[in-house]
Amino acid sequence: MTGPSEPGIAAELVSDPRRAAADSFRRIRSTLGERDTSVIGVDLDALRCRLAALRAAFPESVRHAVAIKTMPHPKMLAHLLAQGFGLEAASLEEVMLALDAGARPSDLIFDSPAKTRAEIAWCDAHCPGMLLNANSLTELRRYPEAPSFQVGLRINPEVVTGAPAAYDVSTGRSKFGVPASHPQSELVSASVAAGVTALHMHIGSQVPTCDAHIDGVGRLLSLASVIDRARAATGDPRRITTIDIGGGVRAEAPGVFDLMASYGERLASEREALFGYEVRTEFGQWIHTDAGWVATRVETVEDRAVPMAFVHLGADFFMRDVYRDSGVPAGVKYGFGVVKHDGRVLIAGAPAVETQTYDVVGPLCFAGDVLARDLTLPVLEEGDWLVIVGTGANTLGLWSSHCSRAVPMVVAMEGERADVWSLRRLPG
Numbered sequence: 532m533t534g535p536s537e538p539g540i541a542a543e544l545v546s547d548p549r550r551a552a553a554d555s556f557r558r559i560r561s562t563l564g565e566r567d568t569s570v571i572g573v574d575l576d577a578l579r580c581r582l583a584a585l586r587a588a589f590p591e592s593v594r595h596a597v598a599i600k601t602m603p604h605p606k607m608l609a610h611l612l613a614q615g616f617g618l619e620a621a622s623l624e625e626v627m628l629a630l631d632a633g634a635r636p637s638d639l640i641f642d643s644p645a646k647t648r649a650e651i652a653w654c655d656a657h658c659p660g661m662l663l664n665a666n667s668l669t670e671l672r673r674y675p676e677a678p679s680f681q682v683g684l685r686i687n688p689e690v691v692t693g694a695p696a697a698y699d700v701s702t703g704r705s706k707f708g709v710p711a712s713h714p715q716s717e718l719v720s721a722s723v724a725a726g727v728t729a730l731h732m733h734i735g736s737q738v739p740t741c742d743a744h745i746d747g748v749g750r751l752l753s754l755a756s757v758i759d760r761a762r763a764a765t766g767d768p769r770r771i772t773t774i775d776i777g778g779g780v781r782a783e784a785p786g787v788f789d790l791m792a793s794y795g796e797r798l799a800s801e802r803e804a805l806f807g808y809e810v811r812t813e814f815g816q817w818i819h820t821d822a823g824w825v826a827t828r829v830e831t832v833e834d835r836a837v838p839m840a841f842v843h844l845g846a847d848f849f850m851r852d853v854y855r856d857s858g859v860p861a862g863v864k865y866g867f868g869v870v871k872h873d874g875r876v877l878i879a880g881a882p883a884v885e886t887q888t889y890d891v892v893g894p895l896c897f898a899g900d901v902l903a904r905d906l907t908l909p910v911l912e913e914g915d916w917l918v919i920v921g922t923g924a925n926t927l928g929l930w931s932s933h934c935s936r937a938v939p940m941v942v943a944m945e946g947e948r949a950d951v952w953s954l955r956r957l958p959g
Contacts, residue, residue, distance in 0.1 A: 548577075548785045549868035552824035553876040553918045555944045560870070560916070567940055567955055568843035569827040571927055573607065575945040577785065578822035578923075582614060584788035585814065588795030590806055596640050598778060598815030599625040602823070603928045604941060606952040608632035619778075619813040623650045626658065636661040640775065640813060642685070642731070644707055648673055655679050662811070664731040664775065668709060668718070671725045683729030683775060684722055686711060686754060688747035694735035694779070697855055701734040701743070708732065711750050718754075719761050728769060729811075730755055733777030736816060741780070741794040748776055748802045755808070775811040782820035782924065791817060816924040823923020825939075826870065829915040830894075837890045837904070840911050845893010845900040847936055848922075850929040853899060869909045870916040877909035885910050891917070895934050932958040 555572055563570065585595060596617035599608065603625065608618060609632040617638040618629040623646075629639055637660035643650075644666040651673055654663060659679035665671040666685050674682055687708035692701050700707040708731075709718060721727075730751045734743055755771040762769055783790055798805055827844040846853035852864070869877045879886050887910045893900040908917070930938055941952040 548920045549866040549878050552920045553868040553870050556826040556918055557870055559942055559949045569939040571939050571941045572824040573943040574822045575943055581818050588791045593810045595812045597818055598813055600928050601815030601924045602819045605632050662729055668721045671721055674725055681729055682725055682727050683731045684727045685731045688732055688750040690743040690746045692735045692738045692743040694738045698736035719758050722758050723762055728771055729773035729775055730771055731775035735779050737781045738779045739781055741797055745797055745801055748805055752804055773809045774805055778814040780817045782816050785821040819924040820921055824920045825922050826916045826918045829911050829917060831913055832911050840889045840891050842917055843894050845895050845902055847931045848926050850931050851925055866920040868918040872914035879907050879909055
């Protein structure tokens with residue numbers, strides 16, 4: 532393996548992604564119509580670096596599937612497939628999106644926690660070679676005796692992740708997977724009877740270190756050995772062939788790949804046995820976060836106790852932040868720049884840039900639609916554009932139809948080239 536921080540992978544990244552995104556927006560601004568009050572940007576150069584770093588962190592034999600829900604635009608799915616990556620689906624609708632984008636069934640992992648009998652039968656008929664990870668022993672009993680797909684079982688390793696509570700799925704009361712504390716004899720006999728050949732875990736999202744992942748993988752490897760011994764004792768030739776380690780590594784800053792590199796290195800040194808299996812991954816947020824930006828027009832600036840800037844993206848696009856986190860943690864999770872109505876790019880903190888503190892609020896009709904409070908920005912005027920970077924993950928995929936506002940135009944940028952992936956459209 533080569534380290535993802537080596538020269539060549541991150542060298543092409545611009546030192547200030549706020550300015551790079553603002554420059555990208557400025558190049559396409561003249562193509563916008565009056566009703567294009569926001570634009571969603573995809574940075575394919577940043578994405579390419581991120582995908583290269585993921586590959587570099589693991590042996591070449593590892594098969595990477597990208598979580599569809601993190602950024603489900605059909606053009607993004609087709610782009611990932613063209614780069615040799617698979618896709619992970621959390622619903623049958625996502626399976627169909629992937630197939631429509633050109634995926635082969637063998638490129639796909641299907642992980643929904645609530646698969647219906649009809650969905651399982653559909654996959655058996657239409658998706659030979661796909662990996663279906665059963666969420667429970669009850670689901671496992673719904674599978675046909677000789678399915679066309681590979682049968683996996685999701686295990687909750689019950690490790691302490693350090694992830695935010697809303698995204699921690701390795702607790703004792705998690706709805707995801709069979710708990711590792713479940714009676715082992717029952718778990719093993721069910722796996723043997725159902726023809727399980729893959730074990731899966733996904734311990735959560737925004738997990739801050741690799742420690743819990745390493746522990747979880749260790750528990751999967753131990754269980755795989757127990758299942759294989761039980762099969763061997765009965766003369767059953769089948770074995771666990773695949774270990775799906777899921778995703779969950781927190782997003783890193785633009786051009787930084789250290790946490791993923793550390794994860795790969797620790798697996799190689801502390802869980803060497805893992806690479807005797809086919810290994811599959813399901814990263815999403817780590818891949819997409821810094822490969823996206825948005826620009827939203829400043830509609831008005833109001834004189835309030837704290838000056839208030841009204842923009843055209845709020846809880847509709849930043850659902851997790853507004854509803855779950857009670858406002859974007861300005862300067863930590865996202866970066867902000869301004870493109871003035873006359874085309875100048877201004878970044879707070881740059882020399883000779885006058886600044887002001889603002890509450891930045893969205894367009895939806897409820898009081899909580901606040902992007903950020905007490906955010907220091909270059910002085911804003913009506914007609915300026917606020918550019919926000921680090922928005923590539925869990926934003927468009929969570930679009931809210933509250934107030935039925937239109938989904939903005941999506942534009943992919945690669946070098947100097949701009950490619951419109953979709954025009955402004957009403958939800959639904």
